[in-house]
Amino acid sequence: MVQIAIIGSGPSGCYVADILAKKIPDSQIDLFDKLPTPFGLVRAGVAPDHLHTKNITRQFERLLSRENIRFVGNINLGTDLSYTELKQHYHIIVIASGAPLDNKLNIKGENLNGVYGAGEISRWYNGHPDSAHLNPHFSNAVAIIGNGNVALDIARILSKQHQQLINSDMHQQALAHLDSACIKDIYLIGRRSAADASFTSAELQELLSLPNIAAAIDSDQIPQLLPDHIEEGQRRNAEKNLALLRALNTSTQPSTKALIPTLVDGKTRLHFINCASAVSISGENNQATTLHLVKNHLEGATATPTDEYICVNVDTVISAIGFQSLSIPDIPFDSAKGIFLHQHGKIESGVYATGWCKRGSHGVIPANRVDAVNLAKTIIADWEHTVLPPHKTGFSGISTLLDNHNIKPVSYNDWLIIDQAEIKRATQSKPREKFTSATEMLALVNKS
Ligand SMILES: Cc1cc2nc3c(=O)[nH]c(=O)nc-3n(C[C@H](O)[C@H](O)[C@H](O)COP(=O)(O)OP(=O)(O)OC[C@H]3O[C@@H](n4cnc5c(N)ncnc54)[C@H](O)[C@@H]3O)c2cc1C
The missing domain is CATH 3.40.50.720 (NAD(P)-binding Rossmann-like Domain)
Structure with missing residues (x-):
């Protein structure tokens, strides 16, 4: 045997x-x-x-x-x-x-209250014994760093309302915690352009189709043509992602500013910020309050930091940049x-x-x-x-x-x-x- x-x-x-x-x-x-x-x-x-x-x-x-x-x-x-x-x-x-294990951002302020890894958050709402009692701090604004399906999953779960989750596999305590959270703004932050996002168009479409989402992206963050460096196997998905994003409200605001979609009562505003990397998180009384981003210059698949910075007021930062x-x-x-x-x-x-x-x-x-x-x-x-x-x-x-x-x-x-x-x-x-x-x-x- x-x-x-x-x-x-x-x-x-x-x-x-x-x-x-x-x-x-x-x-x-x-x-x-x-x-x-x-x-x-x-x-x-x-x-x-x-x-x-x-x-x-x-x-x-x-x-x-x-x-x-x-x-x-x-x-x-x-x-x-x-x-x-x-x-x-x-x-x-x-x-x-x-x-x-969540990959670390390795930036100043990562240990402040209100900063979590995507693994911790997804274990929390899924009732995994290691994280079920996390009680994450949620208030008005959440930034999710990363452009994969896990980031979109979290954005979707945090935007859904009670009735949309009541028959899901989420445990009661997590659902009650989210009910009391009242998240108004979710920032989805990608290091490179919208064409480089690794999330699938099916996940993006599902998120954007939620009736209670108001989403927007700066038009200058969406490339007119699919860049050459996008690999053959990814091109179809990238095209679909860009088409979905193009269909959103666009703005003439300079890309150095976080875009503000129209706020409609009961909706969660979803802000796509691309070509930006987190450089630090600052806070008050040990609680995260501001995420500092640097704008990146893209050359092919390479993102190089510029000297332009963006500050986003947040209560929660979730890093969704892979696991070990x-x-x-x-x-x-x-x-x-x-x-x-x-x-x-x-x-x-x-x-x-x-x-x-x-x-x-x-x-x-x-x-x-x-x-x-x-x-x-x-x-x-x-x-x-x-x-x-x-x-x-x-x-x-x-x-x-x-x-x-x-x-x-x-x-x-x-x-x-x-x-x-x-x-x-x-x-x-x-x-x-x-x-x-x-x-x-x-x-x-x-x-x-
Ligand atoms: C948040 C999130 C959402 C996802 N959503 C999807 C999705 O919708 N669709 C999809 O197709 N894929 C999804 N994936 C990807 C999918 O979950 C992975 O491809 C898959 O789970 C990897 O399988 P695995 O068996 O290698 O690891 P895991 O699924 O992590 O399984 C590892 C197992 O090993 C056990 N273990 C660990 N250490 C020890 C030890 N020392 N002794 C004994 N046991 C141990 C753990 O308890 C666990 O049960 C998602 C991933 C994440 C992180």
Whole structure:
């Protein structure tokens, strides 16, 4: 029996488990997660109003109920279990631990109250136990730095009104917190031109179609022609983005000033500011009040700061500029890139990485399947060359270790109990009312 451990039950872990289970029939696959719940960012990153995207968990559910696959929740590799212990008990290890750390802006004022990372904010409104109790400071104005889909997700969630979120997957406390926030202005800040934005036109259209959004962008921030440096695969999306932005109110104001869309009662004003980078955040009484931006000069894909500055009055700053993985003791890690050190997915003999912890925080859920398919080929080729693999105990050995440390893993059946309890306590047409603390979930399945 080939004993396989996968660390992380997000999309990458699930995809690789699915493929290996089919390709190595005589295998037992143990899918570990530090949380008592499976599915990684599908549960705790994907926006709560995107229920169709979250529905991929149904496919993963079927995987977890298979006979040779075991979900082992509530086990953090690196604290509850060491890498050395894991290697002693498994033939093959795949690290699929994602990239949960927000990239830093590395500017003065980043530690002021009211400054958050997009990961923190999306975990907060998704009820992830690490951030569910964040209670972010929201008042009139929020600046979101970054031009990817995560930035748009956050802008959309912060602009939506109670009725538009009531049947989403957002937990009650977050919804109540947003209800009381009354955000009037959202600034979306991009380092380069609107043509360089990496968000998809579908996400942009969804945001701009909200009835309670009043959006505008300076016309001189939208290139007349698509710049040559935009790669072939991105050009169609960029064209669509520009067309959507051109259709907004335009202004003759100089681009050095933040544009002010018309304020209509009950609407959130959405300001697109492009070709600008954050240089510092200043505040009063330790609370962020002003975001300082420098205008950039663009030459191809290169943005160079000029000597023109913009000040934006804000209460909250959210950086949505990518994520890094968390290192795990004794596993080779590339701190500069924020990923595990690997060669085509291989960390060392019998140990591999896949998904965001391997290639960085790029790519949507299906991209992780492509990654998993390629990695499975490498793993199988390596395994076929393994002469006389030693006997490994797999989970029975791990289980003894965990018992000795009084650590209680959460099984797939335990997860089903948590899942059913969340579904049962949901009001309206919500899919579930999430438990937001691990202690609560563990008590429910007598594992506290
Ligand atoms: C805010 C946000 C919104 C997104 N929205 C979409 C979307 O709408 N559509 C889309 O297609 N893609 C979306 N994505 C991208 C998508 O979520 C990723 O492509 C995908 O989740 C990456 O999968 P992963 O398995 O590598 O990492 P993750 O999904 O992060 O899974 C990693 C898992 O590893 C576990 N783990 C971490 N460390 C340890 C440890 N030491 N021991 C045990 N377990 C550990 C974590 O608890 C987690 O469950 C979004 C991403 C973000 C950040």
